[in-house]
Amino acid sequence: MITLPSGSRVADAVTAAGGVRTGASAGGLNLARKLADGEQIIVGAPGGSAPTTFPATTPMSGAGEVLDLNAATPGQLETLPGVGQVLAGRIVEFRQSHAGFQSVDQLRDVTGIGERKFAELREKVRV
Numbered sequence: 001m002i003t004l005p006s007g008s009r010v011a012d013a014v015t016a017a018g019g020v021r022t023g024a025s026a027g028g029l030n031l032a033r034k035l036a037d038g039e040q041i042i043v044g045a046p047g048g049s050a051p052t053t054f055p056a057t058t059p060m061s062g063a064g065e066v067l068d069l070n071a072a073t074p075g076q077l078e079t080l081p082g083v084g085q086v087l088a089g090r091i092v093e094f095r096q097s098h099a100g101f102q103s104v105d106q107l108r109d110v111t112g113i114g115e116r117k118f119a120e121l122r123e124k125v126r127v
Helices: 010-016 085-097 104-109 115-124
Strands: 039-041 053-055
Touching: 010 039, 085 104, 104 115
Parallel strands: none
Antiparallel strands: 039 053
């Protein structure tokens, strides 16, 4: 396990881990994205089908609790009402390209989430 200071970016984590191994690719990573606490970075996953990041802890632990937008996997996001595979992918893409969600209100900036859907999701997610 590598510990980095608050505000570190994916590039810092890759460097601290010794860099990208020969034959691996960091092409699927947003190296400028700020890291989330407890996150694991996967570099050069075979087949390109694995997500680039996985939370180290479960972002949703049971009924009545809310889903963490900055730690949830696409599959976990799909458990939200009205969120399918495509919308979950857009949420993850927004998260990666904007260094995570700073507030739940930023869900409105994700393509496909209008006021009605945001009203459904607002109480079911957190940052």
